[in-house]
Amino acid sequence: DAMVIQNPRYQVTQFGKPVTLSCSQTLNHNVMYWYQQKSSQAPKLLFHYYDKDFNNEADTPDNFQSRRPNTSFCFLDIRSPGLGDAAMYLCATSSVSLPYNEQFFGPGTRLTVL
């Protein structure tokens, strides 16, 4: 089945130690998004790629970076994780050619910072 896959599902890192979260998709969608969702809160958009064009949200900290080497893969890099970065990170995709430009979500990666 076509889907959005996130690896790993659970990630533990140490304060200040760089970490990379991975997202892949088999939907061939041209837009990929990264959201941060803290406990019992709404998902918050960090940035998105429209094809190769990177779009950062104004309030996304510089500590968060992203890479999209090809259509299928997108990575979230946290350069120096702090305790406040512990959260669920959701990846989503959409296609501008589909009705409503609906977003399809992955299962998320839960990041713990020790």
Next chain:
Amino acid sequence: AQTVTQSQPEMSVQEAETVTLSCTYDTSENNYYLFWYKQPPSRQMILVIRQEAYKQQNATENRFSVNFQKAAKSFSLKISDSQLGDTAMYFCAFTPLIQGAQKLVFGQGTRLTINP
């Protein structure tokens, strides 16, 4: 700036009952989409139902329907004949009708529990 407000942090009903989740939003846009997403425990978020602002008719998907009041900026979700599998976090979301990427603005969510 657009905002979405869900005033019910938690709700609980018995199986087979009908439940309505509230959502209000604020925007100066005239054309936009509204969505309800479901996030079951430890599972991925999925779209439940969508509504185009330019359509007066309320959207319906099987047991799920919405009451869209554009003037009041209200968008409630009704779940009929609720099932145990409906237990989840429900998010109301808004996006303006634009070309390109769909930037969703989510409400804070309502945790819905269906009891046997």
